[in-house]
Amino acid sequence: MADTARRPENRYGNRPTMKDVAARAGVGLKTVSRVVNAEPGVTPETERRVQEAIDALGFRRNDSARVLRKGSTASIGLVLEDLADPFYGPLSRAVEEIARAHGALLINGSSAEDPDREQELVLALCARRVDGLVIIPAGNDHRYLEPELKAGVATVFVDRPAGRIDADVVLSDSFGGAHDGVAHLIAHGHRRIGFIGDMPRIHTSAERLRGYRAAMEDAGIPVEDAWMSLGVTDPERVRRAAEDMLTAPSPVTAIFAGNNRVTVTVVRVLNEQRRPVALVGFDDFELADLLRPGVTVVAQDAAQLGRTAAERLFRQLDGTLLTPERIELPTRLITRGSGELPPAD
Amino acid sequence: MADTARRPENRYGNRPTMKDVAARAGVGLKTVSRVVNAEPGVTPETERRVQEAIDALGFRRNDSARVLRKGSTASIGLVLEDLADPFYGPLSRAVEEIARAHGALLINGSSAEDPDREQELVLALCARRVDGLVIIPAGNDHRYLEPELKAGVATVFVDRPAGRIDADVVLSDSFGGAHDGVAHLIAHGHRRIGFIGDMPRIHTSAERLRGYRAAMEDAGIPVEDAWMSLGVTDPERVRRAAEDMLTAPSPVTAIFAGNNRVTVTVVRVLNEQRRPVALVGFDDFELADLLRPGVTVVAQDAAQLGRTAAERLFRQLDGTLLTPERIELPTRLITRGSGELPPAD
């Protein structure tokens, strides 16, 4: 009875250590270490005895101790905005595959678009001594990373540049993509074009807005304030923003949506309109081709972003490095119908 | 010149330790530890000096050493099938939120539906001494986890039960959901109903197939082999399977799709058919309501699965537990049009 009530008192609930294995196999500690790490210089007979003890006890090497001794964790960290956002799934997966190919484990976390939380997460990863970091930044100031960079933690930013420090960054050509998308609408006869995007403090949003403005200016079309809605992300407010610009004194005949979440909401709103309104969205999304009309988008390749970033990270770690660089991947306009609707004046 | 060429020779590229901080601040090692951990018993003046040294050197505590000493890593592992699958995004995110609320970090990896890779990943996580594991199993035999369970690693399986060991599992009612979905089609007049699903060795697939058969049997409808397609996941083969059952000697008038990836492909195929074919899919997906017709689905709440599993995990860790249990969450039929089409005979 006293026995059943007894709980393991050690940490890890009494996990066996190499010492235990050594005792059971009747060999020295270091010999166990040799077997576990497949180092040479162990008789087959000895190895067998050790292996037997390992299996019998269910021993697993404690990597914390190993890391402490060796100095490298063979793991990298990924900090992104929201794991639930479909844009980040393929990106994350691509980074994981590259990491795996290099024998590293991926640890990831979401910043929930909160700069403080991003910093907290990054520092937690650094405390665990990850070998490198892939960061989709939420904040604008990454000077807190200076000691880490100096200490040799490989770092690559993705999707948005680092703030106030000099570091690698891999991103899509937001300016060019937005410019192309808006120019596409203009080419189809639109002149009153709305823009709905996220906060301009986010680099990609600012760039896309800039692309919108540039395309309009190139065509000599003055932009009205009522056509632009910034800092809007939650569906309710996107909906209102879209409705507002559709009923403004000079209503828009087309909308450019700054990211996939905005696009989806705008599609819902346009579905309820009597007259057709053209739409081009930034970011592709699944099923965009199945909607009626299909949604024309400016697509960026999330997986490619992840792959490029991860590869660059490991090249930093190889020492094949490399002054910080900015790598911009092109976007691709995919026409599916919604962006080719003529203006319904 | 010799100076610029010099690279840090220590591991971690010369990261400062508490000893360095202590030396710089002119205090003892343990005092630094106290400051870092906000332990009481340090004069404000001393604390200030220590803090200054920490900032100046860019010191970050080495968590490996801490873990080694303390025995708890404050981290949990999540092993899922594919991060890029939209079903797992919200699940993963939910687990992360709960972990965060408990002050734990989430480490996750994809098994790519490969049992060996699952085991490899799980053991890597165990070597890092995660406190607990949330596993979406790919394999059917988890006896390799016995030592871990014995050692007190909290473990919860999600979406599919563990194989050959006794462990907590949280899953959706696949049988009931499929039964409801198929019964719904029958209630709308269908008798020739097709089923396309994944390999029956996957528990959820087998259960959904069982639900389909049961619903048909309840209605007294004999099932023809040509109406069933199992072990089919990639789009190309799903497409062919769907086309085959639509052109069989006794062609189906409705299809039940076993998971969201299948559903999406089937939608594409049905879009190309001249006559309307009814469709109910297992798993909800974004934009299902925007398609024409909207896609009727049996929805499971991925986030809720994740939350439930994570909460249970931490209850195991609290010691508030708990013999292994099987928790089945109900599904919900969401009618949107595609499942209510009458048979076009």
Place this chain on the structure above:
DNA sequence: CCTGCATCTGACAACGTTGTCCAGGCTCTA
């Protein structure tokens, strides 16, 4: 039988942190 060499094995220190325990200095009271 001893020497030299190669092969296998184990003792020991170190990695950076935290828990334990004790020393020294201070304040307060009698």
Place this chain on the structure above:
DNA sequence: TAGAGCCTGGACAACGTTGTCAGATGCAGG
């Protein structure tokens, strides 16, 4: 002013592993 008690700070061991190095063993050759 002495003694008690409190507060602050530091010395030291321990966590589980790996690298270093030296000891033990076996064997061949003199």
